[in-house]
Amino acid sequence: MGKGHMDSKERFAIALAGNPNAGKTTIFNKITGERQKVGNYAGVTVETKTGYSTHKGVALDIVDLPGTYSLTAYSVEEVVARNYIINENPDVLIDIIDMSNLERNLYLATQFIELGVPLVFAFNMSDIAKSRGYEVDIKMLSELLDVPIVPTVGHKDEGVDEMLDAAIAIARSGKAPKPAEVKYGRDIEQAVKKIIALLMPNKKLIEKYRPRWVALKLLENDSEVRGEVRANVDNYDEIIAEVEACSKHINTVCGDQPEIIIADRRYGFISGACQEALVSSVEVRHTTSDKIDSVLINKILGLPIFAVTMFLLFQLIFAFGNPLVDLLDSAIGSFGAFVSAQWPAGADSLLRSLIVDGIIGGVGSVLVFLPLIVLMFIVVSILEDSGYMARAAFIMDRIMHKIGLHGKSFIPMLIGFGCSVPAIMATRTLESRRDRITTIMITPLMSCGARLPIYTLIIAAFFSQKIGGTMLWLIYIIGIIVAVLSAKLLRITVLKGEATPFVMELPPYRMPTLRGILTHMWDRSWMYLRKAGTIILAAAIILWVLTTFPRKTEFDVDYELLGEKARAEYLAEASTLSADIKDLRVDSTTLAEVLDAEIDTPDDVDTILARDAAAGAKVRELLEMRDKIIAARQEYAIAVEDEGLQEGTFEHMKREHLLEENLAEIAATNPELYPVALELIDDIKSKYIDDTTGIAYRQMEEELAYTVAGRIGHTIEPVIRLMGFDWRIGTALIGAFAAKEVFVAQIGVVFSLGGEVDEKDKDLRQRLQSTYNPLIGFCIMLFSLLSLPCMATFAVTKAETNSWGWAFFQIIGLTVVAFIITVAVYQVGVLLKIGIS
Amino acid sequence: MISESKKSLKPLVSVSAGSDVKLAIIDAGRELKQRLANMGIMPGCLLHVLTNDRFGPFVIAIKGSRVILGRGMAQKIMVEQ
Numbered sequence: 001m002g003k004g005h006m007d008s009k010e011r012f013a014i015a016l017a018g019n020p021n022a023g024k025t026t027i028f029n030k031i032t033g034e035r036q037k038v039g040n041y042a043g044v045t046v047e048t049k050t051g052y053s054t055h056k057g058v059a060l061d062i063v064d065l066p067g068t069y070s071l072t073a074y075s076v077e078e079v080v081a082r083n084y085i086i087n088e089n090p091d092v093l094i095d096i097i098d099m100s101n102l103e104r105n106l107y108l109a110t111q112f113i114e115l116g117v118p119l120v121f122a123f124n125m126s127d128i129a130k131s132r133g134y135e136v137d138i139k140m141l142s143e144l145l146d147v148p149i150v151p152t153v154g155h156k157d158e159g160v161d162e163m164l165d166a167a168i169a170i171a172r173s174g175k176a177p178k179p180a181e182v183k184y185g186r187d188i189e190q191a192v193k194k195i196i197a198l199l200m201p202n203k204k205l206i207e208k209y210r211p212r213w214v215a216l217k218l219l220e221n222d223s224e225v226r227g228e229v230r231a232n233v234d235n236y237d238e239i240i241a242e243v244e245a246c247s248k249h250i251n252t253v254c255g256d257q258p259e260i261i262i263a264d265r266r267y268g269f270i271s272g273a274c275q276e277a278l279v280s281s282v283e284v285r286h287t288t289s290d291k292i293d294s295v296l297i298n299k300i301l302g303l304p305i306f307a308v309t310m311f312l313l314f315q316l317i318f319a320f321g322n323p324l325v326d327l328l329d330s331a332i333g334s335f336g337a338f339v340s341a342q343w344p345a346g347a348d349s350l351l352r353s354l355i356v357d358g359i360i361g362g363v364g365s366v367l368v369f370l371p372l373i374v375l376m377f378i379v380v381s382i383l384e385d386s387g388y389m390a391r392a393a394f395i396m397d398r399i400m401h402k403i404g405l406h407g408k409s410f411i412p413m414l415i416g417f418g419c420s421v422p423a424i425m426a427t428r429t430l431e432s433r434r435d436r437i438t439t440i441m442i443t444p445l446m447s448c449g450a451r452l453p454i455y456t457l458i459i460a461a462f463f464s465q466k467i468g469g470t471m472l473w474l475i476y477i478i479g480i481i482v483a484v485l486s487a488k489l490l491r492i493t494v495l496k497g498e499a500t501p502f503v504m505e506l507p508p509y510r511m512p513t514l515r516g517i518l519t520h521m522w523d524r525s526w527m528y529l530r531k532a533g534t535i536i537l538a539a540a541i542i543l544w545v546l547t548t549f550p551r552k553t554e555f556d557v558d559y560e561l562l563g564e565k566a567r568a569e570y571l572a573e574a575s576t577l578s579a580d581i582k583d584l585r586v587d588s589t590t591l592a593e594v595l596d597a598e599i600d601t602p603d604d605v606d607t608i609l610a611r612d613a614a615a616g617a618k619v620r621e622l623l624e625m626r627d628k629i630i631a632a633r634q635e636y637a638i639a640v641e642d643e644g645l646q647e648g649t650f651e652h653m654k655r656e657h658l659l660e661e662n663l664a665e666i667a668a669t670n671p672e673l674y675p676v677a678l679e680l681i682d683d684i685k686s687k688y689i690d691d692t693t694g695i696a697y698r699q700m701e702e703e704l705a706y707t708v709a710g711r712i713g714h715t716i717e718p719v720i721r722l723m724g725f726d727w728r729i730g731t732a733l734i735g736a737f738a739a740k741e742v743f744v745a746q747i748g749v750v751f752s753l754g755g756e757v758d759e760k761d762k763d764l765r766q767r768l769q770s771t772y773n774p775l776i777g778f779c780i781m782l783f784s785l786l787s788l789p790c791m792a793t794f795a796v797t798k799a800e801t802n803s804w805g806w807a808f809f810q811i812i813g814l815t816v817v818a819f820i821i822t823v824a825v826y827q828v829g830v831l832l833k834i835g836i837s
Numbered sequence: 838m839i840s841e842s843k844k845s846l847k848p849l850v851s852v853s854a855g856s857d858v859k860l861a862i863i864d865a866g867r868e869l870k871q872r873l874a875n876m877g878i879m880p881g882c883l884l885h886v887l888t889n890d891r892f893g894p895f896v897i898a899i900k901g902s903r904v905i906l907g908r909g910m911a912q913k914i915m916v917e918q
Contacts, residue, residue, distance in 0.1 A: 070875035074868050103900040104877050221867065256880065257867060263874035264881060267900075289903075290887075299890045394894055394905050401907070501869065502907025505876065506896060 358544030787818030
């Protein structure tokens with residue numbers, strides 16, 4: 001669109017509306033193509049879609065309103081849709097109507113007419129209707145309603161151009177249909193008249209809304225409209241009094257609440273209109289769908305088919321997702337290392353720590369989830385678009401109902417076994433806010449994948465192979481049981497209310513389109529990044545601050561001194577080494593000097609060796625052999641790790657033999673020197689390395705204890721002692737808040753093993769075994785299961801509930817529950833002397 | 838215009854598959870009644886019961902679409918046959 005032509009070009013704002021499943025989104029996609037974006041209405045998790053297009057030289061700004069059955073105040077989608085129409089005043093609204101459901105779709109259409117917005121109707125899926133002999137006299141209906149009607153077949157792109165033509169024509173004329181007034185019967189019409197009389201003097205209100213629409217809405221007990229009226233009139237009390245009086249009267253005379261009578265009359269009107277306009281009235285059947293359903297939701301096969309399908313989809317998400325997550329993880333790790341290398345080695349830069357550990361680490365923890373989220377959204381889109389979601393919700397409903405949840409709660413909970421973050425986002429399909437919040441609150445109890453490293457570590461340290469499997473299973477089951485009980489508890493207390501009765505439209509099955517799936521997936525993934533990303537980033541930085549400050553400058557132990565001692569020992573032993581070997585004439589002084597130089601000033605090595613040719617040559621020979629041996633061993637170690645070789649397997653044995661052959665070759669070059677080189681490596685140098693790393697980690701541990709996080713660990717120790725925990729576990733748990741995987745690394749640091757350990761580390765296991773006992777181990781697992789959902793979960797909960805209150809409630813609630821249960825288990829265990837050996 | 842029907846009413850949940858019934862009363866709160874009304878389910882409407890297995894789904898056809906109801910819901914709807 002050329003900038004110069006902006007003035008002369010016509011530009012119209014078009015809104016698309018209609019029932020869910022009417023094909024609105026397909027048409028929207030067809031018109032706007034790539035030029036669309038998704039956002040959120042302020043403060044609300046209903047998605048808005050806007051897009052651009054040009055049609056015959058006219059610029060169009062198009063909004064895809066949420067699909068609704070009506071325009072009441074009872075659901076966010078409906079309120080959003082009608083507020084858009086009232087506040088934004090689109091030039092024209094196109095109502096996409098599913099022809100196979102004409103009456104119900106027209107129910108919404110008549111309300112648009114009553115709103116008074118310029119209208120065009122698209123009778124969509126007209127191909128299906130035609131093929132079933134369902135013919136409507138469109139011309140007649142159009143005249144009756146005073147709205148242009150265009151037949152369309154959205155997914156085949158038929159009729160869309162004509163639809164836009166009609167829309168532009170209406171937009172140009174600015175003409176709203178003279179409402180074919182639905183007459184609601186004498187009693188209601190009288191009431192409406194009285195209420196309008198009281199509304200008229202209020203100019204502000206009348207300018208914005210059609211009086212008849214307001215009157216009807218007030219009778220329908222619409223809370224939003226009430227609010228608007230109160231804000232814009234002077235005689236609110238008078239009006240409300242009249243509304244109440246009329247309501248009572250209608251109830252008595254007509255036998256039901258006004259809104260029901262109104263709905264009834266609306267349908268009556270539509271029925272009449274359709275009867276007039278229907279050329280042939282062969283009932284539209286969902287034949288193929290019914291056939292499929294007879295298998296998919298029949299009472300015997302339904303549940304098993306569902307279970308298998310869910311299992312497969314679950315596997316799909318995590319089978320494809322986890323490798324990608326690992327890939328991202330290492331990519332981010334490499335990036336972090338690269339950035340870190342920009343500073344000189346050994347530099348103690350705060351900035352570097354902030355950027356590498358805090359920010360890259362923090363942002364990384366957001367990005368890392370992305371493959372899982374994307375895949376989850378793809379799967380959910382397919383389920384929704386195909387229509388299977390309604391069936392699945394029904395099948396699970398009976399079970400969920402007993403817990404006080406809705407059938408649709410099942411899928412988020414299932415996804416929660418992999419990761420809570422996409423699971424909580426998947427709760428969007430729940431219509432009732434109460435159901436949604438309950439589900440979100442208990443989703444973290446579905447033990448997520450990130451907790452597995454913790455379980456693996458603990459189980460390997462404390463439980464034998466046989467019990468290990470059972471323990472793991474036990475943990476998962478406990479999670480589910482606590483979730484069920486929590487749901488019930490929530491339903492009785494904070495989220496009171498009858499379980500929402502199950503009513504759901506069963507749309508005919510249809511083939512999801514690739515474009516539809518990709519669009520949904522992209523929209524939502526981007527939202528995840530934006531929203532969760534900001535909070536997670538902030539929390540990561542805060543956590544970095546907590547685990548870094550305050551910095552200790554004066555240590556309890558003089559680490560530098562220790563370091564020097566270790567070095568001196570190393571060099572001294574190297575000297576004694578050569579004193580043992582009489583004939584080799586390896587000069588001990590030179591050797592010690594070279595070893596010393598190797599540490600700090602490797603460039604000097606050659607200079608030293610060059611001073612005395614004979615002695616230098618011998619030392620060099622020794623060192624070269626040493627290096628070759630180290631290289632051979634490393635080759636072996638890398639091969640075993642890369643190929644994941646297990647001890648005792650053929651492959652592993654082959655590798656071992658290869659190593660032995662290599663070493664034999666090296667030994668053959670100088671058999672006398674060989675054992676010396678070995679001693680240098682295995683006894684002397686390894687000890688030095690152990691010493692120095694030990695010193696470094698001890699220093700880290702002391703630093704950690706000094707930081708805020710460490711101090712918190714110490715401070716909460718008395719409390720967590722009730723669960724059998726000490727300050728070390730406490731500090732590790734604080735780290736675990738960032739991401740569960742951090743627990744293992746933090747425990748490593750706390751035990752002076754450094755943060756590079758993972759759950760397979762033998763040393764870590766041993767340290768745990770000697771410090772704690774199986775009961776405590778079990779309690780660690782229990783507490784990790786039930787408490788402290790990770791930062792990402794907190795962020796997403798806040799985003800999806802749109803409330804800090806619920807997010808904190810979740811954390812605090814879960815932690816309190818976890819604490820109580822773990823304390824109980826520990827104390828009982830101690831009392832009964834279980835597992836404390 | 839209070840309708841006094843002498844015909845006996847039965848809960849929807851007891852209607853066998855394949856029957857056509859007329860909805861008489863919905864025993865539910867205001868919000869739920871309106872939600873149902875929006876889908877066309879309200880006193881006076883004609884329903885066709887498609888499936889009603891004891892442990893399976895309860896599906897009705899109304900105004901050209903299919904709606905699946907929980908048993909609890911189907912118990913609160915009184916119809917005349």
